Amino acid sequence: MARITRKTTARAATAAGALAATALVLSACAGGSGSESDDTLTLWHYEGENSAMGIAWDQAIRIFEEETGATVEFEERSFEQIRSTASQVLNSDEAPDLMEFNKGNATAGFLASQGLITDITEAVEEYGWDDQLAPALQTTARYSDEGVMGSGAWYGVPNYGEFVTVYYNKDAFAEAGLEVPTTYDEFIAVLDAFVAQGVTPLAEGGLEYPLGQLWYQLALSQADRQWVNDYQLYENPVDWSGEEITYATETLKEYLDAGYFSPDVTGIAAEDAGLSFINGTSPIFVSGSWWYGRFVDEIADFEFGVFPFPDSDLSLGSSGNIWVVPERAANKELAYEFIDITMRPEVQALIGNNGGLPVAADEADITDEKSLELIQAFNAVNEADGLSFYPDWPTPTFYDALVAELQELVNGTKTPAEVQQSLGEEYDSYVADFR
Known part of the structure; x- marks a missing residue:
């Protein structure tokens, strides 16, 4: 079994903004990436445990730990916790190594323009993620210096749509x-x-x-x-x-x-x-x-x-939400390795067979007939550059x-x-x- 530390239950009802912010900062101080050794990847996301992405990423954690020998410290956050405190936490030594974040100018674009998330263009080219993503899916991963999506450096990678x-x-x-x-x-x-x-x-x-x-x-x-x-x-x-x-x-x-x-x-x-x-x-x-x-x-x-x-x-x-690597992450190379695992056919197939829309799956790997119907419709839009x-x-x-x-x-x-x-x-x- 994967050695996963779940520090927060995100599916509980979110508290008021100030309380959520306080809780997030306190839990980060208790065990963020700034205090971890080099063989630990600190990961935050807000997908439900039984969602398509939650199931697929849990398997990605197991693969990652088996292949790298590193440990994943998974801290489950609510969307609102991450959204409302991102600037504060990412500007500290308690930033995680890898985080799911919402795409778009006012969200990931803003973080990029503030220098809070990493320009990952070199990693994208090294791993070939740009070859796996349709043009419209790439739009939400790239941001200009002003934080406008669609051009400039890569600041994130989506793996569902x-x-x-x-x-x-x-x-x-x-x-x-x-x-x-x-x-x-x-x-x-x-x-x-x-x-x-x-x-x-x-x-x-x-x-x-x-x-x-x-x-x-x-x-x-x-x-x-x-x-x-x-x-x-x-x-x-x-x-x-x-x-x-x-x-x-x-x-x-x-x-x-x-x-x-x-x-x-x-x-x-x-x-x-x-x-x-x-x-x-x-x-x-x-x-x-x-x-x-x-x-x-x-x-x-x-x-x-x-x-x-x-x-x-x-x-x-559009793409779904994107993986971003905080600028102050302690273990960026481990983050890139984890992202790459989530783009593998077997993990993409898990997204597809559990009701999600994978961005790089082989349709032959989708065994659920109803899921395949949706994926084929999505792929048709992508092939026509229609998103x-x-x-x-x-x-x-x-x-x-x-x-x-x-x-x-x-x-x-x-x-x-x-x-x-x-x-x-x-x-x-x-x-x-x-x-």
Whole structure:
């Protein structure tokens, strides 16, 4: 058995911010990498023990210890503990050797710009991780001097992914005499057919992220890769009255008026939207791969499947969170060896066979039929360079702004043009500093 020290139980409810910060600093002082010998790797991550990544990384620990003779001191942290105290802890001698961290400009990019995590470009080239990762997956691993993702040095390595797709109730489709749509016109015809039968076709939630992700998918259906680079990577100004965003905002209002989702959507949380698909109330759900394993476990009364959003070359999605090596880590070479093990086919297969989306797995190693269905859909998006990240990524405050403005849209308190103007002002107030 692996010699794993579990210092913190992350799945317990997170405490208030100050308490979490205090607890993290105290536990770090009790046994961080600054006090460890050269044959100990201190590892922090926040994946659940029974999650796909948790299972795979536990096996990676066993392989690492057997092959290197080093000991892994695994300290399980909650996401909030790591996020809220990262700058403080990483700027001390108590930093771990290797840590899971959230990707994006406001998270990993910020740490990179502050010199708190290591430029690992040489290790990436040495181990060949760049050859294993599709271009869009590399975007969240590289950051400029200003902390903007997509270019510059490598500061992290992802070994799993995520994306948004269209879930559908196969039994409901069959009972309604409907087939999986392959064009956008066919998709609208399916929605209209369900409405005509008195069924609200789209499981949707406007209290949290789902409605904003549908809005962004509609924009992506009219966009190309350059538009994504402008929106996400600040390469050129974004026209907030342009065809992509105008189409998304006006079409979302048309969906509401047509009865495609509930008029009470502003009070529906993501969990409730997911449950309306699980219980068969709504036969279609446009959402992320993070639901897939749960649907496999909890849907008992019908068969479900997935299909890509029709007539769109681009899809929401990205790498998963990334491994980062703190600049003050005591054992960086051990960290690189561990990362490399997590990229091996056998560990990638564990991610895939337990409901995750591996980034470098051989499909022949995926023995679970349902898992393979999702992985093949994800691989198809990657092969087309279709991953286009998420609508709230450009600024640290854009998630709240998007939720609030789309609520105004569906409540009828703002027109599409007014919503776009407000979102544009929010976006530009932050992005202007990077141009």
